[in-house]
Amino acid sequence: MLDFIFQPKSIAVIGASTTKGKLGHDILNNIKKFGYSGPVYPVNPKARTILGYKTYKSVKSVKGPIDVALIIVPASIVNAVLKECGEKKIKAVVIISAGFKEMGGDGVKREEEIKRTAIKYGIKIIGPNCLGFINPHKDLNASFASGMPNKGNVGFVSQSGAMAVAMLDWAYNSQVGFSKVITVGNKAGISELELLDYLGRDKDTKVIAMYLESIIDGREFMQRAAKVTRKKPVIVLKAGRSEYGQKAVSSHTGSLAGSDAAVDAAFRQCGVIRAGNVEDLFDLCKGFSMEPLPDGPNTCIVTNAGGPGIMASDALADTNLKLADLDESTKKKLKKNLPEAASVQNPVDIIGDAMFDRYKTALETVIDDPGVDSILTILTPQTMTEEDETARHVAKLSHTTNKPLLTSFMGGEDANSGRQILNHMDIPNYEYPWRAIYTLDKMYDAFLIKQKKGLAYYTAKHKKINKDPKYFQLKTIDAEKILLQYGIPVEKSKLITDPKKIDEFPVAMKIASRDIVHKMASGGIKINIHNIHQARIAYKEIVRDTKKPAKKRELDGILVQPMMDKGEEIIIGMKRDPHFGPVILFGLGGSFVEVLKDISLRIAPFNRPEAMDMIKQVASYEIIKDYDTKLIADTLVKVSHMAMDYEDITEMDINPMIVYKKGGKVVDVRMLYK
């Protein structure tokens, strides 16, 4: 547990300064100002006291024990200071100083140096190049962010200091409260990995939110996140989803950027909710931290104005949520209790002159409807509207039900006090109704994720291939053999050097050469060959066309396969992501993959339900669903195991596998190595 860092009994501030505006002054001032109650030891070689605290020449001259030291000295002397901390037996340091890996050059060396020192003395490092941390529940602001965020239950980890400052401001506006705010900077020591575990166990934390520019170890992150997300929602804003963004990330933190599609797949598998931007992040935090998850998609909207109801419905149509079909008895009850002009269809429009009691009646009625899984209450301030009283009753009702109830009290000044009441009573309120819908949708996602069994485990068998250094790929026949080892059905090829050896027609013929990657494009495939005459011509043509290039190509002969009946063609691929390891791709053959990029990805290994989810994820599922999806799922799982076992295979393409209503076979496969 890292409580000794985030709830320290004593703090040293190394590089404390007497000059207002300097970090070494402002951090010490923050510690004092917000009321941290433990002993504080500023270290400064010249001053006697700073901000009323007695100063020390070095941590070594401090008598008592020190839980955590904040380091704000020039990068060049951080390592020396770190050694002193080690000698003083300080267990953790927060290195605020910049000038390390993010600078490149000497900075990289300096970072390696402090890492070694930390290991030698067994010191935990946060940073360098970070903002510090804040624990609102302990009145401790050990950072240079001005202000103290609201107390709450969101544990927030940020990789970027500059973003953290802006984010705390936004969080303040959006009324999100925090259990911890931790900035990790260059992550030389403690990273999102340990913090996932820590915040996962932290009793003050109900929701974990992270802003990450890189992920230190993708597979380890998945393993830990998969456990934490069973208990608490983990919401991550991963910057650098675009190629553009990735360029900026690289020059910003010097870390290798991973492929973003792999990140999406990984998050999905381990149950992490991905936020698109900061606005999303805090809107989600608000919903997840205050309300239970909806256990179905059916949402009921109660509003006192038509327009916002329409806007919310429009937003809802873009999500997995549905407008709940209200039960006849619900409608009857609403009709009885609402004025004639009201709409008892969902969205329930209780019209402009609704006072608090009409909201109460309508909400009580729809909450009771078993077909309603979640509720959005919209209020626009109008002449008769009782904002405060309505807020109080909405909150009370919300506390009596385990269905999530979100609100959108819209407009400016008029509804301000109502909004404050909602906030004090822990009811999430959104400025715009569609933000509430966005949040509800992600909460429903999280509910579905919780139903999943978690990550699949698989013990890799570390199998070897014969890597002939003259080539970059396996022979087709050898690749087929590997698939067959896993029980994947393959339409086997027979290698011939004479067309007379073909004993059954019709067949397809394809070139056997390890110098050719795309057989089709090189003129190396002929299909629908019905007799020996056609076979002779085909043989000649293949040999001629594939010999065209100046470069001499290996030619083992021609592979012959029986022609398969027409079915649906699918593609299964594998590549290795530098952060997440083997990634498996699924898609329908033909233009769907190439033009429309209608594919789904998963990190290997995975199990059958995950594979089914993968198949259902593509838009062309509408086509593939009539074929043997059981076989496809099975094949995907087996390929994921193969990818784990054969670490030397860097890339693989099964293209195509032909599937039928029942059964199917791999027609062609290539496996590359490096």
Add this chain to the structure above:
Amino acid sequence: MLDFIFQPKSIAVIGASTTKGKLGHDILNNIKKFGYSGPVYPVNPKARTILGYKTYKSVKSVKGPIDVALIIVPASIVNAVLKECGEKKIKAVVIISAGFKEMGGDGVKREEEIKRTAIKYGIKIIGPNCLGFINPHKDLNASFASGMPNKGNVGFVSQSGAMAVAMLDWAYNSQVGFSKVITVGNKAGISELELLDYLGRDKDTKVIAMYLESIIDGREFMQRAAKVTRKKPVIVLKAGRSEYGQKAVSSHTGSLAGSDAAVDAAFRQCGVIRAGNVEDLFDLCKGFSMEPLPDGPNTCIVTNAGGPGIMASDALADTNLKLADLDESTKKKLKKNLPEAASVQNPVDIIGDAMFDRYKTALETVIDDPGVDSILTILTPQTMTEEDETARHVAKLSHTTNKPLLTSFMGGEDANSGRQILNHMDIPNYEYPWRAIYTLDKMYDAFLIKQKKGLAYYTAKHKKINKDPKYFQLKTIDAEKILLQYGIPVEKSKLITDPKKIDEFPVAMKIASRDIVHKMASGGIKINIHNIHQARIAYKEIVRDTKKPAKKRELDGILVQPMMDKGEEIIIGMKRDPHFGPVILFGLGGSFVEVLKDISLRIAPFNRPEAMDMIKQVASYEIIKDYDTKLIADTLVKVSHMAMDYEDITEMDINPMIVYKKGGKVVDVRMLYK
């Protein structure tokens, strides 16, 4: 011109009330409070004075002329009051009262009644069931919205009163200023149509923004909007884009909902920018009203922190914008003037300790780069940051260039005064950088739209078809003839009743029956028939399979077509939208249309450039681009003319047309009527 309404020389308030909280009181109070300077005549049968104004028993007892009367009396007596207004020669009334079409039943009748009265007396009506209007430039708040919006150049029209109140609040927060705010309610008289013209000419209005729940006359709207958008941006938030939303619209305003895809197509054609929600609407208003349009996609980001730069780049990757490739000379100049740790790649990161002069240098340099079309300046408040001074210099620089410059001064309190400076100096600022990117992207869209030639004109020839009431569709051969009239290439069918009549092979055979809509699904199509023997079998099978159903079907014989060479199949369709008239559909054949809904739509008529735009809009353009797109565009234009001429044809499907690298022909077509 409607200036006599929105800049009236005198106002009557019919139904003025002495009771605070009543609409008739609050509106009068608004007129007084914000300083309207013309004569005001409250009409109230009992009170002597209200709010210091002398009251009148009726408008007829007012001596002077009255430009506009606000009516706030019960719905049942509105018509009587309207007649008095007519007799008093009042030219316009704003009917605030509700209880008309939106109520259904008697309300509908009442609305018809007031329409008739208005026509009789030549009175312009705004409303009923509206909020009134506001003219900030004339200090006139003739509505029951509390508060006076900022003066500015956005002319805002809202169909929903309740939304207008909330929207004015949001607009206030987002610092948008208005030339006019007009709520139109049920649109019994003045609608978005007249207001498009009026605001298009209004010199105080630079940007027109509308919140619409329905569009009164789609084609008329397009005609007028196409003219206005050549001069001023028109941004429309059209609610009810989802089916859900449409349901709510219908029950809300009683107006028929149009198909939303047609709205999208129509807006695109007439150059209207569509906002997704209220947030979008005001973010767009801000950018469009303060900055010129970018004349290219290349955006440069200047930031003092990496994180926000990444987030902006991520957002940019989802748009049509590009991160500008900075010129080598630009990079050199930046390198010379910025600290070593800065990034001179786009996003240009001038790092955390940047003071105003570094912003100035960097911005001057990138503005000078001819490869940069627009600039986003990001500021996060850090220790050394000079928010105010930076704001002033950014604004000054912006005023010296015709490239749009948007800003995102992030964070809370710290940058507040900087933001205020930007606002006073007319520089659009966004809380989140991605909102600025969203806005820039739409501004670039608007630039592209301005390059287009405008709507196509076509004089419909009003041609007739022979509508045999026994059937619902034309004979295939007759439908083919219609296409041929327009010079559309068709692979003509020959009707036979005996296979012997086929003189050339291979052929396709299809049933000729007006009782069958889907020939293929009914077993009515056989292809690849190579000889008379196969033809005989096919003939028999078609007759047998299509006669299967119990219901007797017409059978004219069998249509025979030569088999066409393999090419790419496309689909061209037509349907009639209740609001916009004939809508033409384009898509690639096969699964693209059915499963992936990868289609584009346009309202007929349109010209060749619009048709090319339509072809490029589909994702499968990557496939179709290698075929004869000129022929496809030509066919689309001709079909759009056909749709205009043949008003009786309610639906048409060309499915498929086979196209080649050069040339192509329609293979099958069906035309339905009612």
